[in-house]
Amino acid sequence: MNDFSLTSTQPANVNVLTVTDLHKSYGEQEVLRGMSFSVARGECFGLLGPNGAGKTTTLRLCLGLVTAEAGNVDLLGMPVPADARRARLRVGVVPQMDNLDPDFTVAENLLVYGRYFGLADAGIRARIPDLLEFAGLAGRAESRIQTLSGGMKRRLTLARSLVNDPDLIFMDEPTTGLDPQARHLIWERLKTLVAQGKTILLNTHFMDEAERLCARLAILDHGRIIALGSPRELIARHIEPEVVEAYGEGTLAWAATARALAPRVEVTGETVFCYTADAGRVLASLEGRPALRYLHRAANLEDVFLKLTGRELRD
Amino acid sequence: MSNADEALRPMRAASDYAPPRLSLRFVPVWRRNFLVWKKLAIPSILGNLADPMIYMLGLGYGLGALLPEVGGVSYIVFLAAGTVCFSTTNSATFESLYSAFSRMHVQRTWDAIMNAPVDLDDVVLAELMWAASKSFLSGLAILAVVWALGLSTSPLSLLAIGVVPLVGLCFAAIGLAITAMAAGYDFFMYYFTLVITPMAMLCGVFFPIEQLPAAFQAIAWVLPLSHATSLVRPLLLGEIPANIVSDVLVLLAYAAAGFYTAVVLFRRRLLK
Numbered sequence: 001m002n003d004f005s006l007t008s009t010q011p012a013n014v015n016v017l018t019v020t021d022l023h024k025s026y027g028e029q030e031v032l033r034g035m036s037f038s039v040a041r042g043e044c045f046g047l048l049g050p051n052g053a054g055k056t057t058t059l060r061l062c063l064g065l066v067t068a069e070a071g072n073v074d075l076l077g078m079p080v081p082a083d084a085r086r087a088r089l090r091v092g093v094v095p096q097m098d099n100l101d102p103d104f105t106v107a108e109n110l111l112v113y114g115r116y117f118g119l120a121d122a123g124i125r126a127r128i129p130d131l132l133e134f135a136g137l138a139g140r141a142e143s144r145i146q147t148l149s150g151g152m153k154r155r156l157t158l159a160r161s162l163v164n165d166p167d168l169i170f171m172d173e174p175t176t177g178l179d180p181q182a183r184h185l186i187w188e189r190l191k192t193l194v195a196q197g198k199t200i201l202l203n204t205h206f207m208d209e210a211e212r213l214c215a216r217l218a219i220l221d222h223g224r225i226i227a228l229g230s231p232r233e234l235i236a237r238h239i240e241p242e243v244v245e246a247y248g249e250g251t252l253a254w255a256a257t258a259r260a261l262a263p264r265v266e267v268t269g270e271t272v273f274c275y276t277a278d279a280g281r282v283l284a285s286l287e288g289r290p291a292l293r294y295l296h297r298a299a300n301l302e303d304v305f306l307k308l309t310g311r312e313l314r315d
Numbered sequence: 316m317s318n319a320d321e322a323l324r325p326m327r328a329a330s331d332y333a334p335p336r337l338s339l340r341f342v343p344v345w346r347r348n349f350l351v352w353k354k355l356a357i358p359s360i361l362g363n364l365a366d367p368m369i370y371m372l373g374l375g376y377g378l379g380a381l382l383p384e385v386g387g388v389s390y391i392v393f394l395a396a397g398t399v400c401f402s403t404t405n406s407a408t409f410e411s412l413y414s415a416f417s418r419m420h421v422q423r424t425w426d427a428i429m430n431a432p433v434d435l436d437d438v439v440l441a442e443l444m445w446a447a448s449k450s451f452l453s454g455l456a457i458l459a460v461v462w463a464l465g466l467s468t469s470p471l472s473l474l475a476i477g478v479v480p481l482v483g484l485c486f487a488a489i490g491l492a493i494t495a496m497a498a499g500y501d502f503f504m505y506y507f508t509l510v511i512t513p514m515a516m517l518c519g520v521f522f523p524i525e526q527l528p529a530a531f532q533a534i535a536w537v538l539p540l541s542h543a544t545s546l547v548r549p550l551l552l553g554e555i556p557a558n559i560v561s562d563v564l565v566l567l568a569y570a571a572a573g574f575y576t577a578v579v580l581f582r583r584r585l586l587k
Contacts, residue, residue: 026587063430065429065430065586066586066587067330067586085432085433085434086432088430088431088432089432091430093430095423095426095427095430097423099422099423099424099426099427100427101347101351101422101424101427102422103351103354104350104351108350112343112346112347112350113427113431115343115346115347116343116344116428116431116432116433117431117432118340118343118432164431
């Protein structure tokens with residue numbers, strides 16, 4: 001098994017990242033309006049939000065690449081942006097857009113990136129086989145970047161973020177654009193990293209990703225955290241436990257009936273969502289209407305997300 | 316909006332204009348560019364050498380056969396110094412425009428580097444040093460040809476090796492400032508056609524500055540390339556340049572001002 005946690009210099013149960021009341025505007029647009037959260041050592045913490053909610057801005061502020069108008073960031077015990085560069089010595093980043101070096105091979109990408117951390121060539125070279133093994137890229141050390149699939153590039157980017165054996169890894173939508181197989185492989189690796197004691201801050205808009213990986217998560221909207229907790233807590237706190245989704249010919253006409261049977265009913269396009277503590281009466285009503293198709297399931301994070309952030313499109 | 320917010324805003328604005336923070340952290344970034352270059356070194360050197368060589372030999376011997384003497388020497392000897400300077404200028408400019416822009420904007424290489432413990436100032440310094448290094452090779456290659464053809468035989472011409480990096484730094488710095496303002500590659504064509512090419516005509520690359528009308532001469536002496544040719548030409552002829560101190564100072568001043576402008580503009584562009 002690959003183990004990337006060589007050292008553990010800080011005691012357990014310490015927050016490795018604390019963000020307090022961040023405000024950030026671009027011109028008239030307030031991107032962050034009082035953002036606060038903290039990430040404990042060894043946890044995977046998710047920032048979940050629609051496009052434009054401020055996830056990437058938060059990440060850039062945490063890395064000290066941007067300065068906030070107000071608020072504080074403490075990264076690995078160091079104030080950001082004042083000591084951001086020093087803090088980044090122990091941080092890994094998987095950016096949203098691939099920025100691997102197209103002129104280099106797989107191994108050269110890792111070697112050159114390790115040098116930015118002041119690491120000696122011999123030390124980096126010694127780590128490369130383990131990093132490639134971890135990324136499922138063993139045997140591809142000499143491959144050119146252009147010959148890699150999208151999933152392989154993402155995994156190499158993940159390996160690159162581990163070259164300095166970081167304590168904390170920032171991941172900005174690490175599985176966007178990947179097929180399900182590639183996505184599952186990334187998820188496995190992230191779980192392994194957490195099991196090894198790494199801390200992860202995960203930006204995502206995939207609910208199943210957040211639900212599987214994150215011990216705790218914050219739902220962002222319009223530059224603010226509107227809910228924070230474990231996936232189960234959020235579901236229990238914000239939503240009815242059972243959901244019936246009905247669709248097909250005549251569904252919209254049935255919606256009026258449904259409203260009498262479930263405490264909360266929402267209609268989106270051709271689909272009727274019934275949220276309830278006991279779906280028995282809703283299901284009975286549907287049994288008598290064979291034209292309607294339906295899905296009965298437990299409430300999930302997506303239901304919470306849509307309830308809190310609304311169903312209208314975000315651009 | 317809070318009071319703290321209002322109070323902090325001027326601080327942020329001031330920090331864009333803070334002096335560049337220079338450190339040796341630029342070295343790994345320079346080595347990155349060097350590693351890319353190494354993979355294509357031979358075609359790159361030949362490509363950099365062919366164009367100025369064709370101009371120097373074609374104009375020098377072809378046009379030179381029609382001319383009695385230019386600046387007191389044969390035209391090819393006159394042109395040799397101009398070619399060393401202009402080749403260095405072109406190489407530094409090209410690298411700091413097109414190549415730096417690709418790394419910053421197209422490939423997002425700078426973004427990746429700045430996620431590591433390397434700051435923007437380090438990256439800009441690395442690009443400056445890299446463009447200057449690459450142009451040093453171009454200038455040196457032309458000098459080697461000049462020596463090989465016997466166009467310069469004085470030991471003083473060895474001092475030109477020291478002038479070439481100054482010319483490279485100067486034009487790399489100005490080029491980076493241009494890149495910091497560029498929306499796309501098209502912008503660079505204007506810089507070449509409106510700045511670099513006219514400068515070559517005004518600054519004693521192809522003919523003596525004294526040939527120009529007085530007003531143009533005055534303009535020429537404000538431009539850095541004049542000070543490059545006025546250093547390199549006497550050295551190749553085995554003479555001590557007349558205005559060593561002021562020529563060197565002008566080149567250094569352009570380098571410093573260009574670099575500072577570039578750092579400020581890149582901060583405003585990228586750190587927001």
